[in-house]
Amino acid sequence: MITTEHLCKSYKVAKRNAGMKEACKALFRREVEIIPALSDVSFTIEDGEMVGYIGPNGAGKSSTIKILSGILTPESGSCFVDGYIPWKNRKEHVRRIGVVFGQRTQLWWDVPVIDSFELLKDIYSISPQEYRNNMEELTQLLHLQELLKMPTRQLSLGQRMRCEIAASLLHSPKILFLDEPTIGLDAVSKLAVREFILRLNQTHKTTVILTTHDMQDIEALTKRIILIGRGRVLMDGTLEDMRELAAVHGTVSELPSEETKQMPVDGAAIRQTVPIVHAGLEAGQGDKSLERIVAALYQKLDIV
Amino acid sequence: MRAYKKYFSFFRLRFNMGLQYRVAAVSGVITQILWGLIECLTFLAFQQADPAAYPMTFSATVSYVWLREAFFSAFSTWQTDGEVFDSIMDGGIAYELCRPVSIYNMWFARTVASRISMATLRSIPLLTVASLLPRPFRMALPASPQHFILFAITLFLGLGVTVAFCMFTYILAFFTISPQGLRMMFTSLVEFLSGSIIPLPFMPGGVRAFLELLPFAGMFNVPLRIYSGDLSGAQMLRGIGLQCFWFVTLLVLGKALCRAAEKKVVVQGG
Numbered sequence: 001m002i003t004t005e006h007l008c009k010s011y012k013v014a015k016r017n018a019g020m021k022e023a024c025k026a027l028f029r030r031e032v033e034i035i036p037a038l039s040d041v042s043f044t045i046e047d048g049e050m051v052g053y054i055g056p057n058g059a060g061k062s063s064t065i066k067i068l069s070g071i072l073t074p075e076s077g078s079c080f081v082d083g084y085i086p087w088k089n090r091k092e093h094v095r096r097i098g099v100v101f102g103q104r105t106q107l108w109w110d111v112p113v114i115d116s117f118e119l120l121k122d123i124y125s126i127s128p129q130e131y132r133n134n135m136e137e138l139t140q141l142l143h144l145q146e147l148l149k150m151p152t153r154q155l156s157l158g159q160r161m162r163c164e165i166a167a168s169l170l171h172s173p174k175i176l177f178l179d180e181p182t183i184g185l186d187a188v189s190k191l192a193v194r195e196f197i198l199r200l201n202q203t204h205k206t207t208v209i210l211t212t213h214d215m216q217d218i219e220a221l222t223k224r225i226i227l228i229g230r231g232r233v234l235m236d237g238t239l240e241d242m243r244e245l246a247a248v249h250g251t252v253s254e255l256p257s258e259e260t261k262q263m264p265v266d267g268a269a270i271r272q273t274v275p276i277v278h279a280g281l282e283a284g285q286g287d288k289s290l291e292r293i294v295a296a297l298y299q300k301l302d303i304v
Numbered sequence: 305m306r307a308y309k310k311y312f313s314f315f316r317l318r319f320n321m322g323l324q325y326r327v328a329a330v331s332g333v334i335t336q337i338l339w340g341l342i343e344c345l346t347f348l349a350f351q352q353a354d355p356a357a358y359p360m361t362f363s364a365t366v367s368y369v370w371l372r373e374a375f376f377s378a379f380s381t382w383q384t385d386g387e388v389f390d391s392i393m394d395g396g397i398a399y400e401l402c403r404p405v406s407i408y409n410m411w412f413a414r415t416v417a418s419r420i421s422m423a424t425l426r427s428i429p430l431l432t433v434a435s436l437l438p439r440p441f442r443m444a445l446p447a448s449p450q451h452f453i454l455f456a457i458t459l460f461l462g463l464g465v466t467v468a469f470c471m472f473t474y475i476l477a478f479f480t481i482s483p484q485g486l487r488m489m490f491t492s493l494v495e496f497l498s499g500s501i502i503p504l505p506f507m508p509g510g511v512r513a514f515l516e517l518l519p520f521a522g523m524f525n526v527p528l529r530i531y532s533g534d535l536s537g538a539q540m541l542r543g544i545g546l547q548c549f550w551f552v553t554l555l556v557l558g559k560a561l562c563r564a565a566e567k568k569v570v571v572q573g574g
Contacts, residue, residue: 123310
């Protein structure tokens with residue numbers, strides 16, 4: 001089980017204006033701005049759940065994933081993953097989780113994929129039996145047979161992502177964090193990845209936390225969605241809840257703008273505080289694609 | 305011992321990977337042979353200018369130069385280890401922090417492996433050529449079998465000191481956005497202090513005595529001078545003792561600093 005309460009994290013960013021003069025000034029005095037990444041993030045995720053964690057760029061998704069996987073220390077707030085505090089008990093904690101960062105690679109660039117896998121086997125001290133079983137299953141489900149002997153650098157992005165996912169599951173983690181696992185993939189690879197994740201969750205009861213910008217990932221995989229914006233949890237519910245929220249806000253925007261400004265955007269309370277008043281605009285009308293709903297929602301919540 | 309198996313795996317993978325870069329080794333060997341010849345000529349000019357003031361035997365200098373070139377990639381503090389800095393700068397370190405491994409031990413193993421693999425590829429052809437050159441530029445045999453054994457041992461000890469020192473530059477990179485400046489400063493200092501540009505015996509008396517106490521003298525200064533017998537007896541034992549002392553000290557300090565760095569690490573990018 002994963003619980004986080006009131007997680008806060010901010011980054012220091014050195015800022016300066018353009019130009020030579022400003023650059024020289026910055027040599028002596030740097031203006032540092034504190035940018036809050038997470039202002040108050042709380043949620044609970046049960047074992048075996050599959051949760052979509054969405055929000056616009058810079059909302060704090062990756063920061064949350066980094067905290068949950070133990071590589072970032074928050075300033076305040078608490079977080080327990082199966083009883084461990086990720087950043088305090090890093091080594092014990094990471095043994096039990098798998099992480100895929102869609103924009104990075106964990107495979108060694110210049111050597112065949114299988115070499116990276118063998119290394120992971122030693123890193124996690126995976127028993128030969130378990131390693132063989134997992135390899136067999138992953139090779140079959142992700143169609144890795146041909147890829148294992150190839151150097152990582154010669155794989156296509158789709159092929160590489162399949163290998164990345166396999167690499168994160170070799171040690172049979174109970175929890176899997178997927179940070180944009182379908183980014184940049186073609187339709188076939190996306191479908192293959194989604195199908196695999198769904199199956200993993202069903203057969204192994206692996207808890208999956210998925211961040212993505214691809215709403216079809218969400219539609220295909222997760223029942224529960226946590227929407228985050230400007231470092232706060234804005235909604236914790238289902239796809240339907242999100243459609244409703246978008247619809248309500250869509251109507252509000254057509255009203256004089258003063259009211260829109262006062263929309264409460266703090267905390268999960270929003271779902272309860274906004275009554276669904278406009279019968280004329282049914283939630284999630286079929287002609288609106290999910291993507292547009294989300295875009296509208298981001299704009300209306302003023303979190304882009 | 306079992307706990308260290310994973311670090312040995314890092315070593316093995318990185319070593320195998322390093323052996324792949326053959327063209328880089330060939331071009332490196334050619335450059336280094338030419339560079340070594342230039343150095344030998346320069347020292348020959350020194351020696352002929354004033355043989356009495358020359359602090360080593362000329363043959364010991366020649367061995368020093370060739371061994372230095374042969375094991376250059378094992379001991380150089382610049383040009384190598386780009387991958388560690390890259391992973392800190394582009395955030396690839398995120399994955400490494402998600403593993404149940406000690407970051408320090410892992411980097412140590414990888415750095416030692418990449419250095420040994422590079423040095424293996426380069427030293428064999430280079431030493432072969434050096435031992436076939438006409439006198440006085442020919443590389444001499446070791447002073448004695450005992451000297452050779454001690455040379456081999458202290459060579460590894462020196463590599464340990466070098467890598468333990470380089471670990472500091474990695475760890476400091478955690479605290480800055482771009483480690484380029486730090487690297488430049490460290491490497492030019494080390495080049496001079498370790499006797500890479502001019503062997504330490506050529507330094508004036510007081511400076512030399514001081515430099516020989518520093519960790520940088522424990523890098524390749526000790527093994528290369530033991531080989532030719534330039535360092536022997538009590539002086540040699542003192543050199544080896546200092547190597548051991550610095551290796552352990554740098555290791556302990558580095559590990560402590562690394563733990564502090566992990567606490568405040570900011571993984572950059574998306």
